[in-house]
Amino acid sequence: xxxxxxxxxxxxxxxxxxxxxxxxxxxxxxxxxxxxxxxxxxxxxxxxxxxxxxxxxxxxxxxxxxxxxxxxxxxxxxxxxxxxxxxxxxxxxxxxxxxxxxxxxxxxxxxxxxxxxxxxxxxxxxxxxxxxxxxxxxxxxxxxxxxxxxxxxxxxxxxxxxxxxxxxxxxxxxxxxxxxxxxxxxxxxxxxxxxxxxxxxxxxxxxxxxxxxxxxxxxxxxxxxxxxxxxxxxxxxxxxxxxxxxxxxxxxxxxxxxxxxxxxxxxxxxxxxxxxxxxxxxxxxxxxxxxxxxxxxxxxxxxxxxxxxxxxxxxxxxxxxxxxxxxxxxxxxxxxxxxxxxxxxxxxxxxxxxxxxxxxxxxxxxxxxxxxxxxxxxxxxxxxxxxxxxxxxxxxxxxxxxxxxxxxxxxxxxxxxxxxxxxxxxxxxxxxxxxxx
Amino acid sequence: xxxxxxxxxxxxxxxxxxxxxxxxxxxxxxxxxxxxxxxxxxxxxxxxxxxxxxxxxxxxxxxxxxxxxxxxxxxxxxxxxxxxxxxxxxxxxxxxxxxxxxxxxxxxxxxxxxxxxxxxxxxxxxxxxxxxxxxxxxxxxxxxxxxxxxxxxxxxxxxxxxxxxxxxxxxxxxxxxxxxxxxxxxxxxxxxxxxxxxxxxxxxxxxxxxxxxxxxxxxxxxxxxxxxxxxxxxxxxxxxxxxxxxxxxxxxxxxxxxxxxxxxxxxxxxxxxxxxxxxxxxxxxxxxxxxxxxxxxxxxxxxxxxxxxxxxxxxxxxxxxxxxxxxxxxxxxxxxxxxxxxxxxxxxxxxxxxxxxxxxxxxxxxxxxxxxxxxxxxxxxxxxxxxxxxxxxxxxxxxxxxxxxxxxxxxxxxxxxxxxxxxxxxxxxxxxxxxxx
Numbered sequence: 001x002x003x004x005x006x007x008x009x010x011x012x013x014x015x016x017x018x019x020x021x022x023x024x025x026x027x028x029x030x031x032x033x034x035x036x037x038x039x040x041x042x043x044x045x046x047x048x049x050x051x052x053x054x055x056x057x058x059x060x061x062x063x064x065x066x067x068x069x070x071x072x073x074x075x076x077x078x079x080x081x082x083x084x085x086x087x088x089x090x091x092x093x094x095x096x097x098x099x100x101x102x103x104x105x106x107x108x109x110x111x112x113x114x115x116x117x118x119x120x121x122x123x124x125x126x127x128x129x130x131x132x133x134x135x136x137x138x139x140x141x142x143x144x145x146x147x148x149x150x151x152x153x154x155x156x157x158x159x160x161x162x163x164x165x166x167x168x169x170x171x172x173x174x175x176x177x178x179x180x181x182x183x184x185x186x187x188x189x190x191x192x193x194x195x196x197x198x199x200x201x202x203x204x205x206x207x208x209x210x211x212x213x214x215x216x217x218x219x220x221x222x223x224x225x226x227x228x229x230x231x232x233x234x235x236x237x238x239x240x241x242x243x244x245x246x247x248x249x250x251x252x253x254x255x256x257x258x259x260x261x262x263x264x265x266x267x268x269x270x271x272x273x274x275x276x277x278x279x280x281x282x283x284x285x286x287x288x289x290x291x292x293x294x295x296x297x298x299x300x301x302x303x304x305x306x307x308x309x310x311x312x313x314x315x316x317x318x319x320x321x322x323x324x325x326x327x328x329x330x331x332x333x334x335x336x337x338x339x340x341x342x343x344x345x346x347x348x349x350x351x352x353x354x355x356x357x358x359x360x361x362x363x364x365x366x367x368x369x370x371x372x373x374x375x376x377x378x379x380x381x382x383x384x385x386x387x388x389x390x391x392x393x394x395x396x397x398x399x400x401x402x403x404x405x406x407x408x409x410x411x412x413x414x415x416x417x418x419x420x421x422x423x424x425x426x427x428x429x430x431x432x433x434x435x436x437x
Numbered sequence: 438x439x440x441x442x443x444x445x446x447x448x449x450x451x452x453x454x455x456x457x458x459x460x461x462x463x464x465x466x467x468x469x470x471x472x473x474x475x476x477x478x479x480x481x482x483x484x485x486x487x488x489x490x491x492x493x494x495x496x497x498x499x500x501x502x503x504x505x506x507x508x509x510x511x512x513x514x515x516x517x518x519x520x521x522x523x524x525x526x527x528x529x530x531x532x533x534x535x536x537x538x539x540x541x542x543x544x545x546x547x548x549x550x551x552x553x554x555x556x557x558x559x560x561x562x563x564x565x566x567x568x569x570x571x572x573x574x575x576x577x578x579x580x581x582x583x584x585x586x587x588x589x590x591x592x593x594x595x596x597x598x599x600x601x602x603x604x605x606x607x608x609x610x611x612x613x614x615x616x617x618x619x620x621x622x623x624x625x626x627x628x629x630x631x632x633x634x635x636x637x638x639x640x641x642x643x644x645x646x647x648x649x650x651x652x653x654x655x656x657x658x659x660x661x662x663x664x665x666x667x668x669x670x671x672x673x674x675x676x677x678x679x680x681x682x683x684x685x686x687x688x689x690x691x692x693x694x695x696x697x698x699x700x701x702x703x704x705x706x707x708x709x710x711x712x713x714x715x716x717x718x719x720x721x722x723x724x725x726x727x728x729x730x731x732x733x734x735x736x737x738x739x740x741x742x743x744x745x746x747x748x749x750x751x752x753x754x755x756x757x758x759x760x761x762x763x764x765x766x767x768x769x770x771x772x773x774x775x776x777x778x779x780x781x782x783x784x785x786x787x788x789x790x791x792x793x794x795x796x797x798x799x800x801x802x803x804x805x806x807x808x809x810x811x812x813x814x815x816x817x818x819x820x821x822x823x824x825x826x827x828x829x830x831x832x833x834x835x836x837x838x839x840x841x842x843x844x845x846x847x848x849x850x851x852x853x854x855x856x857x858x859x860x861x862x863x864x865x866x867x868x869x870x871x872x873x874x
């Protein structure tokens with residue numbers, strides 16, 4: 001099975017766990033059998049590999065997420081990086097072209113496109129597998145998954161099938177309706193459109209060539225920023241007469257808001273949390289290393305992270321976005337391909353952060369124009385390079401880098417450092433990268 | 438006017454703003470006319486000085502609070518330090534003896550004793566002044582303030598006066614009653630006992646000599662730990678026949694819990710806080726430098742500090758103490774006489790803190806056996822002493838102190854440093870103090 005997972009942008013609706021560079025799909029919030037926590041993307045990837053261990057999984061995403069993806073899924077997963085955001089048609093065209101030209105998937109094989117963040121069980125991926133198989137053998141050019149509605153939702157588009165069979169032609173598509181119209185649709189046997197569909201690789205590739213002038217994946221990648229923003233629905237689905245829909249009746253949740261996310265939590269709290277016995281329907285996710293105490297709350301979600309603190313009535317939590325949009329704050333925590341960093345202290349002319357490097361990983365070789373930096377190694381060992389000279393470092397070592405000094409460090413064992421930045425103009429743009437000698 | 442302010446112990450009921458070493462009276466929560474915030478003790482001290490700029494104010498407290506008192510009130514305020522906790526009679530005896538022997542207050546002057554944390558207006562201290570004047574000229578040995586009750590509280594003791602005059606003999610004292618009994622008391626004209634009383638200095642001094650064998654203040658201080666724990670009520674008030682009560686009908690609030698404290702807040706929030714328009718009766722005190730967003734809450738108090746986060750229904754917040762007692766966490770923030778510190782990062786074998794020293798102030802000259810320390814100066818200038826050698830330091834300087842190194846620093850201008858502690862046994866007890874050479 002070839003599967004493209006569409007990994008969307010920043011998830012402000014789950015602030016403070018998600019932020020501009022940490023999307024909701026990377027939050028470790030689901031308890032696994034081993035007692036650890038996994039993220040949406042880890043859960044989905046694990047489920048796909050359980051259903052088909054040979055599945056070719058490609059994640060279509062932006063540059064900003066590449067580090068987090070490899071950090072959470074390892075280096076084996078395919079990543080189709082969109083150089084900039086250009087809506088779903090260019091993204092799917094690019095990922096399909098990547099599968100063909102980079103991963104070597106033959107043109108007659110089928111591909112399934114699926115969002116990266118549904119909360120589902122393994123049966124969902126069994127259904128996805130069948131969707132792919134149907135696309136391989138079907139006369140139809142697109143085979144969609146239609147999810148059996150559990151309530152008249154106003155949040156989803158609806159698919160009206162021609163028959164009530166498991167597999168049917170599509171009669172029509174309906175935009176997000178109001179609740180009353182949704183009820184009517186459901187009476188007529190309509191299904192939710194969860195954005196999952198399968199096609200033969202050559203079909204989308206030929207559509208791409210029809211609409212875009214390009215030779216191969218690399219060429220498409222290079223001219224990506226010149227492409228028109230256009231959705232896959234508009235460019236392809238609406239114009240395609242040969243579409244089938246396959247019914248799925250298993251569990252399916254869209255975890256886009258705190259309200260729905262907390263429904264999927266296996267336990268009411270994560271982290272250092274005390275709920276007194278007068279709390280009802282309270283969920284708390286505490287990523288800080290200090291305690292949270294909740295008393296006498298009802299149907300409230302609390303979340304604390306290095307980015308901030310949310311305390312919200314569960315239903316109200318759906319309306320968070322405009323409030324988060326107004327916050328103008330630097331990113332306080334981020335996962336990187338090489339590890340992670342957390343801001344510890346912000347002053348006018350200094351910034352103190354904690355840097356954790358995974359064994360074998362290093363950061364870019366770089367320098368800053370406008371700030372000095374000091375590394376205080378607090379655990380682990382590594383190799384530092386300063387102005388092309390290498391040096392082993394370990395606990396208690398201090399590394400001073402005046403502005404202009406080219407520097408990098410590679411962790412031998414997991415390496416933790418307190419980095420103190422000093423300067424009158426500290427910002428992320430003051431960075432010059434170099435090749436290592 | 439001579440006034441002794443009794444400054445009580447740790448205030449877990451206002452966690453996370455108060456902790457073992459930071460009592461509620463030091464939390465800066467009241468907005469002043471200039472727009473800054475002041476603490477209970479600062480507010481009370483300012484109010485006393487407004488009413489009587491020559492008032493001799495002495496704060497009776499434990500050693501742990503001395504730094505915070507001088508930090509908030511300056512060096513001029515008198516402090517009578519209890520070497521250990523011995524209940525109110527020894528504390529008042531010691532403070533009275535301090536007034537006489539250290540501050541030189543004559544024996545025939547009156548003294549007023551008052552808790553440090555009432556939330557009142559200036560008229561309260563006008564009343565206290567009159568209380569002192571009455572004690573000077575009265576035949577009575579004690580003159581109490583009786584607060585006109587506003588509701589049948591179960592939290593206070595009651596004073597039954599003989600008459601309804603502004604000044605009256607006391608008929609009897611009543612312990613904290615249930616609400617029904619309180620209603621009866623109030624019908625009979627009873628007053629709340631707010632723990633405020635005045636006496637001639639010689640009266641309490643002679644009571645002290647009756648019950649304790651000591652020569653002067655220093656002698657009493659030295660043998661303080663041998664004294665019996667006994668309350669002033671039990672030792673003096675209950676046995677004294679000549680007591681008057683003076684009626685006070687102005688505003689008086691006891692800010693012992695979040696519920697009552699939030700009533701006294703001039704604005705619903707302090708710090709970086711967003712309340713959406715569906716919040717009602719919500720108060721937030723955010724001491725962190727990240728935003729708090731509250732949505733759809735009703736009658737809830739939220740407080741976030743370096744110690745932790747409280748989210749509580751206002752009424753439930755009175756029952757916080759047992760939950761805080763269960764928390765076993767190191768102190769994350771403290772004010773000291775020389776400035777303040779805040780814990781930034783805790784690892785198994787390292788601790789990173791931010792130290793802020795006020796100009797002209799320094800810490801003890803000291804060393805550690807089991808840990809190395811590194812200072813990264815991020816702002817200001819100071820004089821460091823390492824193993825008796827002095828050195829000027831400024832922004833960007835790094836000071837390394839291996840275990841055993843005697844060290845201290847004195848701020849010239851406000852000095853901020855990131856201190857990295859490294860060792861396999863980091864704790865506050867590993868400290869040897871030295872005299873500076």
